[in-house]
Amino acid sequence: xxxxxxxxxxxxxxxxxxxxxxxxxxxxxxxxxxxxxxxxxxxxxxxxxxxxxxxxxxxxxxxxxxxxxxxxxxxxxxxxxxxxxxxxxxxxxxxxxxxxxxxxxxxxxxxxxxxxxxxxxxxxxxxxxxxxxxxxxxxxxxxxxxxxxxxxxxxxxxxxxxxxxxxxxxxxxxxxxxxxxxxxxxxxxxxxxxxxxxxxxxxxxxxxxxxxxxxxxxxxxxxxxxxxxxxxxxxxxxxxxxxxxxxxxxxxxxxxxxxxxxxxxxxxxxxxxxxxxxxxxxxxxxxxxxxxxxxxxxxxxxxxxxxxxxxxxxxxxxxxxxxxxxxxxxx
Amino acid sequence: xxxxxxxxxxxxxxxxxxxxxxxxxxxxxxxxxxxxxxxxxxxxxxxxxxxxxxxxxxxxxxxxxxxxxxxxxxxxxxxxxxxxxxxxxxxxxxxxxxxxxxxxxxxxxxxxxxxxxxxxxxxxxxxxxxxxxxxxxxxxxxxxxxxxxxxxxxxxxxxxxxxxxxxxxxxxxxxxxxxxxxxxxxxxxxxxxxxxxxxxxxxxxxxxxxxxxxxxxxxxxxxxxxxxxxxxxxxxxxxxxxxxxxxxxxxxxxxxxxxxxxxxxxxxxxxxxxxxxxxxxxxxxxxxxxxxxxxxxxxxxxxxxxxxxxxxxxxxxxxxxxxxxxxx
Numbered sequence: 213x214x215x216x217x218x219x220x221x222x223x224x225x226x227x228x229x230x231x232x233x234x235x236x237x238x239x240x241x242x243x244x245x246x247x248x249x250x251x252x253x254x255x256x257x258x259x260x261x262x263x264x265x266x267x268x269x270x271x272x273x274x275x276x277x278x279x280x281x282x283x284x285x286x287x288x289x290x291x292x293x294x295x296x297x298x299x300x301x302x303x304x305x306x307x308x309x310x311x312x313x314x315x316x317x318x319x320x321x322x323x324x325x326x327x328x329x330x331x332x333x334x335x336x337x338x339x340x341x342x343x344x345x346x347x348x349x350x351x352x353x354x355x356x357x358x359x360x361x362x363x364x365x366x367x368x369x370x371x372x373x374x375x376x377x378x379x380x381x382x383x384x385x386x387x388x389x390x391x392x393x394x395x396x397x398x399x400x401x402x403x404x405x406x407x408x409x410x411x412x413x414x415x416x417x418x419x420x421x422x423x424x425x426x427x428x429x430x431x432x433x434x435x436x437x438x439x440x441x442x443x444x445x446x447x448x449x450x451x452x453x454x455x456x457x458x459x460x461x462x463x464x465x466x467x468x469x470x471x472x473x474x475x476x477x478x479x480x481x482x483x484x485x486x487x488x489x490x491x492x493x494x495x496x497x498x499x500x501x502x503x504x505x506x507x508x509x510x511x512x513x514x515x516x517x518x519x520x521x522x523x524x525x526x527x528x529x530x531x532x533x534x535x536x537x538x539x540x541x542x543x
Numbered sequence: 544x545x546x547x548x549x550x551x552x553x554x555x556x557x558x559x560x561x562x563x564x565x566x567x568x569x570x571x572x573x574x575x576x577x578x579x580x581x582x583x584x585x586x587x588x589x590x591x592x593x594x595x596x597x598x599x600x601x602x603x604x605x606x607x608x609x610x611x612x613x614x615x616x617x618x619x620x621x622x623x624x625x626x627x628x629x630x631x632x633x634x635x636x637x638x639x640x641x642x643x644x645x646x647x648x649x650x651x652x653x654x655x656x657x658x659x660x661x662x663x664x665x666x667x668x669x670x671x672x673x674x675x676x677x678x679x680x681x682x683x684x685x686x687x688x689x690x691x692x693x694x695x696x697x698x699x700x701x702x703x704x705x706x707x708x709x710x711x712x713x714x715x716x717x718x719x720x721x722x723x724x725x726x727x728x729x730x731x732x733x734x735x736x737x738x739x740x741x742x743x744x745x746x747x748x749x750x751x752x753x754x755x756x757x758x759x760x761x762x763x764x765x766x767x768x769x770x771x772x773x774x775x776x777x778x779x780x781x782x783x784x785x786x787x788x789x790x791x792x793x794x795x796x797x798x799x800x801x802x803x804x805x806x807x808x809x810x811x812x813x814x815x816x817x818x819x820x821x822x823x824x825x826x827x828x829x830x831x832x833x834x835x836x837x838x839x840x841x842x843x844x845x846x847x848x849x850x851x852x853x854x855x856x857x858x859x860x861x862x863x864x865x866x867x868x869x870x871x
Contacts, residue, residue, distance in 0.1 A: 265683075271713070276706025279672015280679055283690075286661055287611065287680035306703075310666050311673065319654040319662055320645035321868040355869050379871035 218398040221391035223365035224254045224330075227372035228292070230402070232262055235290065238376060241268040241277050242294030251296050252332065252391050274303040278329065282312045285327040290376065295331035297343045298385065304329075312381040313356035324379040328372075333361075334387035334426055334476055335513045335524055344513040344520075346425075346477040351383045352454040352486070358382045358407055359454040363428035365396040367451055370405030377404075387426035387476070394429065408455035412464070416446035419534055420464040422487055423449060423474040427525060431474050434530040443534060453483055461487065462494035470541075471495075472504040472533045474525050479507030501540045504533040554762065559830050562604050562761055566596040566818055567843050569620040572629055573792075575847045576619070576636055576650070580796045584855060585637050589650050592620040594759075594791035597817035598723050599624035601764025602691060602784070605772045611659040611677040612691045613670025615723075616651050617790070618663025621693050626658045633850040640860040641853075647860075647868065668694060668701035671720075675707040678718035678781070687776045689717040697728035699742045705749070708781065712750040715780035719771050720746070722785045723758065729794050730803045746783035758786025759817040762824070788817075 218226065232238045240246075240255055246269040249256035259267040270277040274295060281291035295301045301308070312325050335344035352359045358380055362368035368386070375382040413428060414435050423431035428449050435445040446464050450457055465471050471491050473484040484505035491503055509523035554562075573593040580589050592599070595617070603612065603624035614621040622632060627643075635642025636650045643653050654662035661677060664670040674692030681688035698704060699722060711718045722742050726733055739745070746753030752774075756767040764786055771782040789812035793800035801809070825831040 271706070271709055273706035273710065275703055276672065276675070276710050279703055279707060280675040280710060281672075283613075283661070283673035283676020284679045285676065286656075286673060287677045289676075289680050289683070291676075306666055306669065307672055311664075311669060315662065315673075316871060317868045318644060318648045318652045319656065319868075320643065320647050321871075322644070322654055322656040323661075324871040326871075358870075 214400045215397040216400065217395045218365045219392050220365050220368055220386070220394045221252060221254050223369040223398050224372060224386065225256060225258065226398070227369045227376070228255065228258060229261070231373055231376040232258065232266065235376070237288060238290045238292060239266040239268060240292045240294065241270050241281065243270060243272055243296050245269060245294050250294070252388055254386070254391065255294070274300050275307055278304040278307045279311065281327050282307055282315070282325060285312070285325045286315060286323045290326045290328070292328045292330060292376070295329065298331040298333045298347055299342050299345045301331050301347055308351065308357070308381070308383070309354050313354045317356060325381050326379050328375045328378070328382045328384055330384045330386060332388040333385045334389050335508070335520055336389050338515055338517055338520060340515045341512040346385070346508065348383065348385045348453065349477045349482045349486070352483065356381065357454060358452065360384045360407065360452045361425040362386070362451065363423070363425050363449050365394065365398050367405060367411065367449070369398055370403050371407070371451060374404050374407060385425065390426050405451070407452045408457050410448050410450045410457035410460040412446065412460070413449050414445065414447040416444035416468065418444045418468055419446070419537055420461070420468045420471040421445050421447045421474065421530065421534075422461060422471060423447065424453070424483065425476065427474040427476055430525070430527040431530055434527045434534070437527070437531060438534055443538065445534065450487070453486075456490065458490050458494060461491055465491050465495035466498045469498050470501040470503070470537045472506060472530060472537070474506045474530060476508050476524060478510050479505055480510045482507045501537040504537060506530060506533055554765070556830055558604065559825060562600050562765070563821060563825060563831070564839060564843070565600045565604075565624050566761065566821065567839060568629065569593070569596045569599065569623045570818055571843050571847045572619055572623060572632070575633075575851060577792070577796055579636065579851060585650070587649060589636065589796040590617045590794070591792045591796060592617045592790060594812065594816070595723055595725060595788045596620055597761035597764055597821065598721070598758040598786040598788050599693070601761040601786070602693075602721050602768045604765055605769045606659070606689070606691065609659055609686075610689050610691065611661050611674070612693060613661050613674040613677070614663040614693050615670065615695055615698070616663065616665050616667070617695070618651070618653060618693070622653050622655065622660055622663065625660050627653070627655050627660060629847060630850045630853060634854040634857050637854045638859060639854055639857040640864070641857040645860055645864065668698040668703045670694065671698070671701070671703045671707050675711055675716060675718055678711065678716035679714070681717050682714070689719060689772055689775045691719045691721055693721050693723060695728070696722060696724040696726065696733045696737070696742070699745065700736060708746070708749045708751070711781040715778065717775040718781040719768070719775055720781065720783040721768070722783065724785050724787050725790045727790070727794075727804070732803070742783060742785050751780065752782040753785070754782065755785040755787065758788030759815050759820060761817060761821050
């Protein structure tokens with residue numbers, strides 16, 4: 213299998229390109245996704261290749277173009293609306309939660325709603341409180357939606373291609389910090405990654421570190437440093453939180469006896485809480501330390517870097533959490 | 544505001560009789576559902592549209608089967624007007640597995656996608672995005688299909704109307720916005736809630752036609768809708784049709800609609816009831832005889848009574864179905 217290095221953004225673009233070539237029902241729409249190539253350059257060249265009918269610049273009307281996408285999906289298309297900053301998804305909640313998520317159910321199975329909503333997430337860019345949030349947990353709360361959070365170019369491409377073949381509404385969250393900073397191997401050959409299958413990014417025996425999206429990277433770095441201290445950390449990336457691969461999480465904790473959960477969404481009632489509940493229930497007999505939850509601090513995302521980085525989990529915080537677990541075990 | 548006048552002679556006898564039959568079916572369906580509600584044979588509440596039959600029928604009779612509609616929380620009339628069958632509707636009202644949505648939708652969410660009915664919607668304005676999307680697909684497919692969005696006067700203050708209207712005009716989507724203006728946003732007179740000159744003016748500002756019509760005159764509705772639908776079919780882009788009408792009952796079956804509307808107001812609308820109004824036109828032009836009217840009434844009454852008897856005997860869904868249809 214021949215492999216090259218692609219950036220996260222290039223992997224996204226390649227998935228869109230391949231699937232658009234394969235299926236002419238797929239079209240992209242959003243603000244500046246066309247002629248401009250996307251604010252984060254993820255749709256660059258697609259406008260030239262597929263034309264303005266399939267890569268569509270919309271007015272600044274998130275509810276309007278996502279609402280239109282729901283109806284297009286119900287009538288046989290596969291729209292891919294882009295929410296430039298994930299924070300703006302608050303403008304579209306009715307269309308996603310009340311329309312897309314439950315049309316199939318309410319009609320007793322008469323329709324499918326194949327819509328892939330791409331939205332960004334993540335802070336760390338001094339973009340302020342309205343351009344930095346990570347709202348994936350909200351959507352995992354809604355029956356009828358699938359929620360995907362890739363952490364590497366390889367995963368991004370394989371998961372997005374799966375999303376573009378899904379008959380259900382999918383929320384696909386892309387951490388904007390990774391677009392051009394994270395590079396990784398991506399095979400030339402076609403591949404798909406199924407939803408609901410976690411990836412063990414590093415095997416270990418002493419502690420389970422569960423991380424999502426960009427948080428995988430500081431988590432892997434922390435695992436490397438912990439190894440030098442003689443602590444063997446297993447790093448698991450669920451990759452999708454709806455559906456969630458509960459089995460892999462539970463089996464890992466059954467082996468290690470403890471877990472740290474790292475996510476950039478807010479901690480309170482968030483992804484870290486749900487994953488902790490799944491582990492606490494499924495691996496109760498094996499736990500020998502309290503589950504550590506490292507979400508974003510429960511404050512609006514601040515602007516000043518000193519404040520902002522204080523709110524986001526990082527390598528040091530992950531190591532500190534593991535040390536707390538080890539400390540507790542010794543007592 | 545210019546009102547479209549009826550032009551009976553332009554419609555064939557069969558079409559006129561079918562319009563009458565559908566209006567009558569809606570009226571009797573709504574009366575029957577109210578009866579079912581009072582007897583405790585259905586769970587929840589019913590949102591009835593008796594009084595508004597001419598709007599639903601006048602618009603839907605201009606449509607092809609593959610044209611789509613989206614409907615509102617008060618959707619029974621639109622569904623019957625678009626060809627929906629009363630038997631699975633009644634079963635759905637009662638939450639039975641034989642209902643259109645296998646009992647999962649309920650009286651507010653009836654859909655028959657095979658007839659282009661993309662569902663009644665419990666969110667005010669909730670069908671507008673879906674209708675725009677269906678119009679987008681229709682334009683892409685290029686087969687002359689159109690999409691109709693029914694909504695009430697309450698919905699014209701929802702942002703989704705403006706967002707989709709702007710897009711529909713820019714992209715020339717074959718989308719007809721049909722506002723059933725019954726003057727009330729739930730329990731409040733809409734005059735207190737709508738600024739400026741109303742929706743027709745707002746539609747024109749957005750760059751599309753805004754036409755207002757007597758929504759209780761089915762032929763006037765038909766003529767006005769026909770013109771807009773055919774223009775949209777032929778690439779003319781979206782338009783807005785406002786049909787002025789009145790719901791006889793309350794917002795839902797649990798309240799009579801008399802606390803916030805005067806007796807005089809209700810009575811004055813009943814004097815312009817769409818069904819006798821149309822009946823008189825048909826009689827005057829000798830399209831129908833009094834005997835034919837009577838037999839059509841009997842036939843519709845009987846069909847509705849049978850639908851109730853059947854639905855009452857039908858089974859509820861098996862509890863195991865509760866997890867079906869969450870995902871495809």
